[in-house]
Amino acid sequence: MSGEELAIEARGLTRRFGSLVAVNGIELHIPRGRIYGFLGPNGSGKSTTIRMLCGLIKPSGGTIRVLGLDIPQQSELLRRRVGYMTQRFSLWEDLSARENLNFMASIYTLEPRHATQRIEAAVREYRLQEFLDRPAGTLSGGQKQRLALAAATLHEPQLLLLDEPTSAVDPQSRRDFWESLFALTAAGTTILVSTHYMDEAERCHGLAILDQGNVVASGAPAQLMHDLPLEVVEIEAADTSAVRVALRGLASLRSLAQLGLRLHALLAPRATRAATSVGAGVAPPATDGVEQVRALLAKAGVSATVRRAAASLEDVFVGATLPPERDPH
């Protein structure tokens, strides 16, 4: 992909805060006109990365190009072309929704007539009419978010940076919000959004999973799920705690999560298992994960239905953020 088609390109991007490495030499290639997601737990470096990409924080190392501009050197030129929405509502709570929009239009020095048109369009698009003259501080989470998105897009930015934009809104507002984002990309806007919600991450065209400052996986969500190097086994049992006890000795078990009466197990692939087993000198029979689990449960006398399941994005996330493979001993 040539540089012109990329909205964001970062190489070896690093940020240290004292001895803490918040972002550790990450590479990013984000195409234009798409929604790209950062998925990661709190403290994984999502916000720091976004802040570095828009020039709010200086990187400790690496290079950044955003919309063809060198960042942070050309940050000021970038300001007109990006919209930014912070995790926390950052418009003025003591001003009305209308006053906030007018202020933002003036700050971006939109032509007065153009400003009026843009504000009217935003009021329609984001359904702001009902609370246009109320102080922004009195709005609900969803209303605040619509207002914030309207304010961030008034100047028609080519790139929209959204730092956990849906952390304070209800599920319906989140759905509406994502509809708006798709409408924006359809009009050619590139969107970078950070989240810790799986369902949101799954909606993105492309995704980078961040963990402790590293990109531990990246690609299209469907591709990531398809390529998961772990076997997903679902166990349905009346006595789930007995299953947990029975599977305790399973060396290839990477994660076990409960969903109601079902247990969701992630197992390491055969090759690795064989290697570690040989090293440990135990050498269990190299069978399929499902059969291995069945055998263990039968031996322990636990009745359960065991089947192979398709990987979800959560499995990808858990698999990608697991600590380095444990030594069985």
Place this chain on the structure above:
Amino acid sequence: MLPASLRRIGAIAVKELRQMSRDRLTLGMVIGIPLMQMLIFGFGINNDVRHVHAGVVDLANTQASRTLIADIGASQVIDFVVRPTGIEALRKLVVSGQIQAGLYIPPDFERRRLDATRPVAQVIVDGTHPGVDIAVRAIATAPLPVRSGQLQRQQPAFEVLTEFNPERRTAVQVVPALIGVILNMTMVIFTAIALVRERERGNLELLIMTPVRSSELMVGKLLPYVAVGLIQTTIVLLTAILVFDVPVVGSLLELYLGAGLFIAATLGLGLVISTLATTQFQAMQLGFFTMLPSILLSGFAFPYEGMPRAVQYLAQGLPLTHFVEILRGVILRGATLANLWQPVAKLSVFLLVAMALAAARFRKRLD
């Protein structure tokens, strides 16, 4: 480029005024605080010490000693409230704070009166109270009651003429400078908080992602408060004229020009503080930190001439020092700003340095 810049400055200034007009407490502070402070300090600060509680020990008890006591009492500077029996009892009363001065007339008072080389009596003053000491010392120079037929009028060597304040009223000395003190208090804190509040509420992170320049943000923030400062100037000035009967000899226009310059300078100081502080509490603390030296060293409370050289340099770095000079000059002596070019120039330099410092320190970054 200029119109765009002006639009952004205008947008910030309008926003700031809107927010201020919605904040009732701030609005009350704009008008209420200067008025209250003016009344409290204008009446409260008074160097004309009267009715100091004192004790008298008269061991001579002659007609002359009684006349002396009556004469001193008539001055109203001190009131003799107790008559202890001896010098020791008198001292104890001073130590305990019940009286602040004492007059001791020894038994050989009459003999001492004839001997020009010996003092006739002793005045004890509690030196811990500034002002009381000076006032009581003055009575020590009171003429002794003369004996009949012994006319010895003492003509002072100099005639003192107190210009601009012939009645030597404290209000005339204190109130004009008080205008500066009050403005200094409110202005520094207002701006210091204005920017830090935006940082605390998260508005700043959004604002620095817009094309607004640091200098535009600073000027836009400053302008509304200059207006507020001029309103406050009017309030305190009216109080000075109507309540304290302070004559305004010089030009009102020049007074307002000087005030505008001082307001801008203190606001600049506030902006510098706001770039240092990360919370409103810190901004308040730093604001107060600059306030006490301003009040004590500006020449408002104590004469500048009495300070050691090093402290005088420090005082030169405070905008209030120069404004107090301008205020006293224009209001009381009828000076023009041209006459007062030195403090005017110093204030201008302060303003430029503060604004440059604030704009340089305020980076459009978060780290």
